[in-house]
Amino acid sequence: MPEALNAVDTDLFMLMNGFVGTAPFIDRVAQWVVSDYLMPIALALMLIFMWFIDPDRELRVQRQLGVFVALASMALSNSVVFILNLFYFRPRPFVDNDVSLLFYEPTDSSFPSNAVAAVFGLAFGIWGVNRRLGYFALAAAILYGLARVYAGVHYPLDIFAGAAIAAPVTYLVFRLRDLLMPILMMAIRLARIFRLA
Template sequence: MANSDETLFLWINGLVGAMPIVDGAAQIAASDYLAPAILAFALMALWFGESNAEVRLRQQVGVFVALSSMGLSGLVVFILNMFYYRPRPFVDLDVNLLFYQPTDSSFPANSAAAAFGIAFGIWGVNRKLGWFAVVVAGVYGLARVYAGVHYPMDIVAGAAIAAVVTYAVFRISDLAMPILTTIIKVGRILRLA
């Protein structure tokens, strides 16, 4: 598997330089700012964007789930990295690097776990916006492979961690619904929800 992962990485990263406009777009898409900002705006749209009180409550719970999934997915990656370290592609291979050189473990991709944690949380309460968020997270992950800082399986593993964590958080949120509803009602009194 590692060999096919490396082969796929080299093919994707080998496209760098063929079209400078794609390289520039990948640099922007792989940055630490664009995808997180888009996903943050998607969360704001969920939080404030619905006039129907029942739907808005469900979507606001989804925001809690998405943020919890992001944080817990990051925690899972952190714990895994205590036991397993995979060097970044640029450490072992001759790559076309379009990004700064992160020093943390390449596997699993923390950036993918966080982005997909938010995206899957959104998808759980709003399919249309959720699909958009999943595409944003996917482009973010692919751009980071293209830019030379992750192997493809790093991204897949980060997304898989996020999927499992988000599923678990949704199940737990069902049990915590009275607490979440109270928090949201207080937020509405304070004009925050």
């Protein structure tokens, strides 16, 4: 990474993380948001809502296909991050800087953020089939990314890169969805047999 870009990224990180400790309530909220549970559960509930809740059968099928897209986008975004991390490793901010850490110390590469790539993969997938719910998912993903910087786990550029990976991956998955349509429709029909769709 170019030195000037790294310096700006570090300065922005230090600015955001520097607010830790000034408002204990905000710190507690950030710990809750950045946890391994809140955002994954919130987005999973959105996917469940998309899968089951819609009286119009045609619209429900489209949203069920969107659930497949969101899950595939999440998995493929994480795969892209994994491959990138084979070639580039960036230490976490708490390794090289004096930070106020609100989260445990992950040992994987900071850049790009795999957690943010996964969350944005889900959010972009949800947004692609249900705009109203998708805006909530995207807002949750942005909040999650900002909280990870505030909590001392990632640099801002790590978050941006994770989201930037998820966007084209999700677009590609939407484009490839038609190729997999027979398999996806068979899965939905099978789920209906067991009253799961």
